[in-house]
Amino acid sequence: MERRDTQSLLQLKVAENDYRPDLSESIITENSEHEENYFDPEAFKDFREAILREPELRYDYGLDDISSDQMIYVASVDLSQISEEENALLKQQEEAQRKNLEAVAKRNAAIKNLENQAKARLMSQYMDRVKKIKKHDLDEKKGFGKRTKNIRTRFDEARQFLKSIVSTKKRYAQLHIGKLKEKNDMEIIAMDKAKKKLYIRIELCRAVKDKLPCAHFAILVSLWDRLGGTKLEFSKDKRITKPVMHGGRYFNNCLRFEETLELDIPSHSKLTSSMCISFELYLLKNRTVKFDKPVAYSYFPLINSDFQVSEGRFKTTMLKGSMDLSIEKYSDIEAKYRNRIDDWLCNLYFTTKLADLPEEMQLKLPEDYEQHQFSVTGPDGLKARWQGVKRLKYVMGEVFQDLGFKAKKASYGQLWMSLIILSFSLWICRLTHYFGQWLYLNMCGIDVNKFQVLWFTFTLKYASDLYFKIILGFIFAGALFTLFIFLLFSTIAFLCYWYAGFFPSIGYRIGVLYGVAMIVDPFVTIIESVIISPIEDDWKRDPFLMTLYFRENAGSEFFGPAITFLLYLVIISVSAFVVYNYLVYVHMNGRILDTYNRINSLENAFMVPYDAEVGERYLKWVVKKAHKYKTVEGETRKVACCHYTEKRKSESYSHIAIYNVGKHRSLYRHFMKLANGAIIELSTNRLNMFADNENP
Incomplete structure (x- = not known):
């Protein structure tokens, strides 16, 4: 009900006892289009106060103007009835609220139920999907395992088949060509027109x-x-x-x-x-x-x-x-x-x-x-065996061939590799040379002011002047330490091949080139000193030490260079001798010496089997066959052995004879074991001929 202003009512002066409006009548307003069950507590309270208030009767309020637009019904309503209606309305409102809450609760419960059902359905679908995915993955894994197994089986079969083909081809190649081996150290030399x-x-x-x-x-x-x-x-x-x-x-x-x-x-x-x-x-x-x-x-x-x-x-x-x-x-x-x-x-x-x-x-x-x-x-082989020039020519030819200096274009890679190793060996020789001198000065108690390693040279400066003996040791110290490193390398190469049966060819090449660098190291020292000493104005270097010493102590300009020349000559000779022995006895496991001995040794230096020589195993096999021999006629073979000793030379011989024993006795085969252990099969032609002459 719309709230109405109590001032708009007719103010009538009526006594309370005389006027009691009938509350049972319905109050109809222009807003009757609202729902019947609509109840407004505030409007109802205002309405009640307006009814109970003593009216003021004012006839000049403009009743005519107001009444022209609205209709007013005046009635008498009982308070108890209003209270009952109020209570009814409150109950109705509470019932409506309760029903509304019940409806909302049912709706929420239904929504919750639907939500739970949806969740359960989604979870079920998710679990089914997960199961299907797992099953699919398991099936795929099983299928992949089977495919992998089949592929591996087929691969193994193909590999075994390929191995069988390769082994067959390899056997064929070995039968027709020989044992195959990869060649690394030299390419085939091209034949020239002067072949x-x-x-x-x-x-x-x-x-x-x-x-x-x-x-x-x-x-x-x-x-x-x-x-x-x-x-x-x-x-x-x-x-x-x-x-x-x-x-x-x-x-x-x-x-x-x-x-x-x-x-x-x-x-x-x-x-x-x-x-x-x-x-x-x-x-x-x-x-x-x-x-x-x-x-x-x-x-x-x-x-x-x-x-x-x-x-x-x-x-x-x-x-x-x-x-x-x-x-x-x-x-x-x-x-x-x-x-x-x-x-x-x-x-x-x-x-x-x-x-x-x-x-x-x-x-x-x-x-x-x-x-x-x-x-x-x-x-002239006997003369050639003692000609050192030919020996040196032979050794150098073999070494140059191993290093690639005599190869054709196909082996230029070896040549460049040898040149690189030679450059590095020269630097290592210079390092060992100066390091040996540094060790010598420290052992003699001489203070070393500077020892510097550079890319192309080395610097070694010391505090005091040197005496004659110390100068000798100083010059020899570098060469001896370099020689010690070379001997250590040669020993390692020899022991590796002696015990392990192998040493890489590149290692032998490094040894040869290091030996060459060791031989030319004195010349490098002289050239280095001649170039650097005037630049640094420092003449305390190896080639000038003897000259400075004799100039200061003896006033001589001759003895210093002469002694220095002799010292360097000794160093070069010793180094060359050591390197030569390395080339002959160690390089490539002594292959150079072996080839040299093969082409220069005389006939008696070799062990060549006799043409009729047989082995002990072969003889045992022949004797075993003779013991098992027996023909249909009953003919067998007997083995006889006799030992002979020559008193003059104290040498013993053994004679093994095999006879055919039957109707006629004849010599089948016979062997002689000589004093040197060789077993020779003797011919039976002449013996059988003599036997036929004696028994016609």
Whole structure:
């Protein structure tokens, strides 16, 4: 109900007892469009006070003006009824509020329920999604594991298949080419127009016997820069013999080729003393052997003691198996069959000629074989062995070849590397030189004012003048300390190869170049002093100390330079001697000395197996076979052994004979063990001939 102003009511002067408005009547106002249940406590209070207030009857208020616009109903209302209606309205309002709160609570509960249901639904969907993702990840992981396993299995199968192919190809390469080895220290030398042809006539392989099976064999000839080095295949034509059949029985003593081969060799200016010829004996493929297989090999030096191409009649030892590139010295080959003669197969006889074809000859008589030598010492070989100029030429040629100074364009990398190492070695030699002098001055109690290390030179200044003995020690101190470092390096290189069997080639190269720097160090000292002393006005340097001493104490200008020259001559000679011995005995594990001994030693300096020599294992195998031998007719073989002693020389011999025992007794095979331990199989042809003459 709209709040009404009580002043707008009719002010009528009516007594309280006479006028009691009827409150039961409804008060209708122009705002009756509000809802029936709307209740305003403030308006109702104002309305009640207006009713209960004593009216003021003023007839001049303008009732006509007011009543013209509004209608006023006047009635009498009971207070109890109003209170009841008020209470009812309050209850109705409280009920409405309660219902409203209940509705709100139900709505909130419904919303909460819906929210919980939505959360539960979302959580369920999330858990289902997580489960699906986990299951998918697990399935993917299982699938990935299976795919990985399948890929790994297939990869392993492919790797094994590839390994089998590689091993097959490697075996094929080893059978056809020999053992493969990567070459790092030298490239193949290009052949120039001045190349020559060396004619090699392969005569025969003697004492092959049953060491080889019954098959066809051929010999391949090749040129190498050194043992275990690089094969110089300039031409592949006419380097292999025609196939020759071998019976494979003990009485098939020789494997005859009797064929001339051609080998291209460099001109005389390109020859090096380490070059060698290789002979490889191949078992050709047949029904039982699928590939050509190398069964023996040998090396022979190309240069003789006169540093010329070896020409003449020679023989060489053939070792069993494919070519071993780990062998770098001739002494290693000799040591191999010296320690175990069963590794030796036979002796190969051949003839070499540089200009013309070698003459053909039939090797049948013993004197024919004696013309062939294992040594390559030339006609003046005995003189050449004592000529130091040739030895020095040989050593320097080998060293220059190892350092790359005699190589072609393909090895310029080695040359530049050697020059870099040489520059660094010169700097190290200068450092050790001055450091040795610094140590000497401190040991003598002389104060050193300045010791400075620069890029190109060194500065060493001391406080007092030096005496004659101290000057001698001062000059020798630097050279001796440098020499000590070189000897220490040489000892380490020797011990590494002695115990570990290996020392890097770059280490040997550093040793050689450091030795060269040690030899030229006195010259560098003189040049350095001549340049720096006038600039710094300091003449207290090594070459001028003796001159200053004799000028101040003896007044002589001659003795100082003369003594300095002699001192430097001694230092250079000692350094050169040490470096020479290093090159001969330590450098490349003594390969230079080994090659030098091979081309300069006489025949009696080598251990060459006899043609009819056999090993102890071979003899045991023959004896074991003889004990098991028995024919259908009951024929067997018996072994007899006799020992002989020569009283004059106190040498003992043993004779082992194997007899065929049956209806007729005959000598099958017999062997003789000499005093030097060699076992030789003797021929039975003459003995059987004598036996036939005695028993016709």
